[in-house]
Amino acid sequence: MTADEQAALVAWIWGQPGALPPHGMQASERGLNAYREHAKALAVRALAAVFPRLQTWMGESEFAGLAWAFARTHPPRAGDMNRWGGELSAFLCGLPGMDEEPPALAAFEWALHCMAFAADDGPADEALWQQLQLTDPGHLRLRFATGIALHHLPISLNAMLSAGAEETGGGPLWLVWRSGWRPAWTPFAEAQQNVLAALLCEPTLAAALQAQPAEAPLLAAVLQQGWRQGWLLGAQRA
Amino acid sequence: MSEGLVAGLGLRQPHYVDLLTRRPSLPFVEVHSENFFAEGGAALGVLHAVRADYAVSLHGVGLGLGSAVGLDEWHLQQLQQLVERVQPVRVSDHACFARAGGLHAQDLLPLRFDDATLNRLVDHVQQVQERLGRSILVEHLSAYVVWDGDTLAEPDFFNALTARSGCQLLLDVNNLYVNAHNAGGGPAAARAWMGAIRPGSVGEIHVAGHADVGALYIDDHGSPVIEPVWALLAEGRARFGRDVPILLERDTDIPPLDDLLAEVARAEVA
Numbered sequence A: 001m002t003a004d005e006q007a008a009l010v011a012w013i014w015g016q017p018g019a020l021p022p023h024g025m026q027a028s029e030r031g032l033n034a035y036r037e038h039a040k041a042l043a044v045r046a047l048a049a050v051f052p053r054l055q056t057w058m059g060e061s062e063f064a065g066l067a068w069a070f071a072r073t074h075p076p077r078a079g080d081m082n083r084w085g086g087e088l089s090a091f092l093c094g095l096p097g098m099d100e101e102p103p104a105l106a107a108f109e110w111a112l113h114c115m116a117f118a119a120d121d122g123p124a125d126e127a128l129w130q131q132l133q134l135t136d137p138g139h140l141r142l143r144f145a146t147g148i149a150l151h152h153l154p155i156s157l158n159a160m161l162s163a164g165a166e167e168t169g170g171g172p173l174w175l176v177w178r179s180g181w182r183p184a185w186t187p188f189a190e191a192q193q194n195v196l197a198a199l200l201c202e203p204t205l206a207a208a209l210q211a212q213p214a215e216a217p218l219l220a221a222v223l224q225q226g227w228r229q230g231w232l233l234g235a236q237r238a
Numbered sequence B: 001m002s003e004g005l006v007a008g009l010g011l012r013q014p015h016y017v018d019l020l021t022r023r024p025s026l027p028f029v030e031v032h033s034e035n036f037f038a039e040g041g042a043a044l045g046v047l048h049a050v051r052a053d054y055a056v057s058l059h060g061v062g063l064g065l066g067s068a069v070g071l072d073e074w075h076l077q078q079l080q081q082l083v084e085r086v087q088p089v090r091v092s093d094h095a096c097f098a099r100a101g102g103l104h105a106q107d108l109l110p111l112r113f114d115d116a117t118l119n120r121l122v123d124h125v126q127q128v129q130e131r132l133g134r135s136i137l138v139e140h141l142s143a144y145v146v147w148d149g150d151t152l153a154e155p156d157f158f159n160a161l162t163a164r165s166g167c168q169l170l171l172d173v174n175n176l177y178v179n180a181h182n183a184g185g186g187p188a189a190a191r192a193w194m195g196a197i198r199p200g201s202v203g204e205i206h207v208a209g210h211a212d213v214g215a216l217y218i219d220d221h222g223s224p225v226i227e228p229v230w231a232l233l234a235e236g237r238a239r240f241g242r243d244v245p246i247l248l249e250r251d252t253d254i255p256p257l258d259d260l261l262a263e264v265a266r267a268e269v270a
Helices: A003-013 A029-050 A052-058 A060-073 A088-093 A101-115 A128-134 A155-162 A190-201 A205-211 A213-229 B013-022 B042-051 B073-086 B115-132 B154-165 B173-182 B187-195 B227-240 B257-269
Strands: A140-144 A149-152 A173-179 A182-187 A232-237 B007-010 B029-032 B056-059 B090-094 B097-100 B103-109 B137-139 B168-172 B202-207 B246-248
Touching: A003 A029, A003 B097, A003 B103, A029 A052, A029 A060, A029 A101, A029 B103, A052 A060, A052 A101, A052 A155, A060 A088, A088 A101, A101 A149, A101 A155, A101 A173, A101 A182, A128 A140, A128 A232, A140 A190, A140 A205, A149 A190, A173 A190, A190 A205, A190 A213, A205 A213, A213 A232, B007 B257, B013 B042, B013 B257, B029 B042, B042 B056, B042 B073, B056 B073, B073 B115, B090 B202, B115 B154, B137 B154, B137 B202, B154 B168, B168 B173, B173 B187, B173 B202, B173 B227, B187 B227, B202 B227, B246 B257
Parallel strands: B007 B029, B007 B246, B029 B056, B056 B090, B090 B137, B137 B168, B168 B202, B202 B246
Antiparallel strands: A140 A232, A149 A173, A173 A182, B097 B103
């Protein structure tokens, strides 16, 4: 059988634009539809597993429609279904009249989902504090938990995001990271975001402080929060 | 504790904690390979914990061994890494295609049973076996469409596949039952299919439930095994050997672990 024959069947199953029921097979309508119905159900099930809060926000019926619309335009391209859905936020952004919450929520939940497959962190290292006192900051880089990132989310999502968060409070800024094997998130002070961004991006602690000199006084507070919440794990020589 | 047993269980997420807490006697558990394609995290951690007490069989659903565009290098890399980590007792996937036109069907799509398709499947199976450094098992499908132009009977296709590639057949008696019904036949057709398979080529037997949606039976692994399928299992064991491992599959509407262990116990004596 040819690649074209195979492609025609897959395109029809996933509802690709212009796809017609494939030729060259003994197929009842029920038989073909069994494959398409499986694809539809799989799309909903897979995306609901990754985006449970988005499904709650939109409602099951609307989410199911979204899942198939997304699947038709962004069908799976690899055999690991856990890697599918990363383009959902951008897809939502492109829908006319879309509110700001769904795309932001989709990006947030995708970030949480992706942490599940990342390499495990080593344990937190209490020698951090001694290193901070004794080591030249030009030769020190902080070690953060897997997946650490800041997300800017509409404050209308605060109630939903507060459920399960590490600490209470509200957005719009939320910090996500992997804590052990589970995703974690917490509200994050906007005043501290520049210093954290510099710590994440710059090659050394000294470079981070030079990048944000006006906010250097906030460093101690950021480090203490990171250690307490478990997203700052230690330091290493740069 | 599991010495002499041959019937294992497909391990799915709702039973992770129960299995690790109770550690029932099982000769092996099976997992879907693709659910553990990761660098770390909870799923892989659970699998390592399970592996400490059980032999693990890796059953893939995503390689698409019959895909005309070839195998996915990333997928192969992930599988190879998982095999090295888990040291599974068996590795298997399906005689299907999935990758086509830049998409992945996320389904097990049927192949045409002809020489060209057989040659491609043999080549791809050998690629996987060389990459993994071990032989694999290949499962035949439950299918709801049939391609025109078959030139080989399905059992002959699989006899040739196992003989030429060195893989073993993963026999699924529920698939046989579903296919026979959907083709307008019955258990006799399924028995004839098994009767045409070369003894010694079967490395594992799967048993599962299916859904009756009217005109079609759908192989959804979502209900208990029915009596005619139990009977096919017994006949398969009689033909292919009572030491051939058996797997009970349940992927949807997953009941409590004890319900599945009762079915596993029945498979053991079938």
